[in-house]
Amino acid sequence: MSVTGGGPPAPRGARRRRWAAALVAAVCAAGLLAASPAAADRPGPVPGAEADASGWVGSWGTAPAPAAPDGISRDGLDDRTVRMVVHTSIGGGELRLRLSHAYGTGPLTLGRTTVALPVPGSPAAVVPGSAREVTFDGGATGTTVPAGSEAVSDPVAFDVPAGADLTVSVHLPEPTGPTTWHWLAQQRGHVSEPGDHTGDQAGSVFTRTETSWFFLTGVDVRGADARGTRPRGAVVAIGDSQTDGVGSTPDGNGRWTDALARRLAADPATAGMGVLNKGIGGNRVLRDGTETDRPQRGTRALGRLDRDAIAQAGVRTVVLYEGVNDLQLAPYATADDVLQGLRTMAQRLRERGIRVLVGTLTPFKDSPFWTADAERARAELNTALRTAPEFDAVVDFDAAVRDPADPQRVRAAYDSGDHIHLNDAGYRALAEAVPTAGLTATTGRAPTTDRRLP
Template identity: 35%
Template structure:
């Protein structure tokens, strides 16, 4: 009798478990708690009975996709009145016949619980590598300050009041945030995986051309597609102002690792490119500009030592390894000439970079310090590789960084 019951239970569980699809993350943007705007980091907007249209470029393609929405910082549930996705052509126009309405448990409307994500049903929609998609969200109620990625570097269209899904409209507002969109996941080829980035504004792409997908992870996605078509998705989880150890813009890298990296489908590698903000906030030159009100960034923050940062990296590695994720460390880029450079911070940066290059911390490493450095003065960025602030890159600088990566790291 026990054997019979075991056989029945096995059959029930087998029937209830769908065939495993090869879901990987092909695009992402990490949300941050609502806060005032600061430079290229925009304040969190609110919406009421409006349609939001944003353009997203994936990395790896697949035979199906699904969308991950977020209400990570919402105090109340977020109502989704409808959502629509379509392929865009090279001119940014919808490809005829490519549009699909998203569903959630079979329904076109949904409620995203407070402080939670929501994953759509899968859509049998084949998408190629580097496809550009239009994502339209209709939010019928009052959203409150949105769970947004602050630095979208693309133009988001906000409609007049009403449901404009599938219709053109004259926007009443344009934004550069990423409202409520957390990830695009694709059912990819066998053996595919995702390379995620736990990083700050240099990875977020500040200084790159608006709407052109010229962050260094974008360039890396193009290289990977040419090298191994369909195999590698990119999940850019850079948050401008982010730090390893302390909260500022977004939770610290240590605090957000589980949600922003480990929880994403298909992650096999994470590139850790954090540390310059830890140094810039711990060692603050006299006369530095104060932080924006409410940002949580101290002008002279908690002291940071080389060993504290290295221990932070070690924790990231240990926790990623628990989930079978390999960790690639990036050397901290030069920042002499920026508003927050100090000799004390430089000493710590050089010590950290020496430890990374010695192979004592990560599974592998990439030398972004060398890629950005000015040969005439390696303590600062090469002219033309930074936007004028000696800290953030340009299109040329970000391409140089992506080109410096040995693709053989990703097996």
């Protein structure tokens, strides 16, 4: 396991002492500095995307966020197994899992963990014989993750299919406290009755359904997949509920990032490019969710950029598609405020050799949050983004889905029904708007730091 984040708490027992000593030695040897969530927006030395020599590239990802004020995320889990389904963008011959305890209040105990193929139509059940055990720390069944940190598993030999579902089951043997989670998964997951059920093939013991991911934030792959395609790099999408896929078909992988992954896989020029979705419903460029009544909206994009983009495996390009919540939710930001925030993120990415695409904001007239002032700010921001020199390319999402007869509205054929979020067809239109030329390139600036993991 590799751990990044805040320092470990006081060890409990000999194994914890050995683990803590090994961690300190490893971090000192690597010379890594990791920011806490509160300080993550401050410039400084941060882990970068992994060098090509490491071989790891992100295939699936989501962005962690704090627990909600109430419910399962706030109550936490105790001696339960969570079974979660994720959808890969690229395949490989090996995988490793990333599990985040970024917003924890104490050490997190991870028990037995498995990865398997789900039974189609029954996501709580797994294909017999497909499960593989996931280990940590060079072969341990489980591990302890300090608050504010991330655990990365040992490599697992697994024929990872591209564009397919995987089932990850994690036993949480001790009280977790408030969970680090992703609240709007658009994908059903399941929580078991008490006990370690990571090896269960049937899904009968998984009696609670949740449309959230708990602790799990990434699946990286390396090596050729069954078709001989090798990972080439990753595109990371930083955004809000539009990127999270709100309005798309649940369990249908209808987010625009899913559609983009399918588009890249179908083109030999871009096959092997992973797509990581780091959208969070309600997220803003400039304001944290903890500053509102919904902490699950996550750390502002400026504050989570290092963790959710720069530190992802094999990142080559980042798409910044965010800002509408800054304009439509109180306290309101100006178009210039948001523009400056996006420019700051672009500068930080380009300094690390990462290409930056910026998306224009799509229409939302007739939604409950639309106002004439917010519309004017959206139009002002979009005009500035279309000519801003700080970005390598502009993705005109606005032009892709607006109604030609009323450009302040989304086309009826793309409207999920709430007049702001899109349906599957609308998200496909966003994916088609992304310019794919040069996605595997870098800006030619300083290369990203090699944060090589086992």
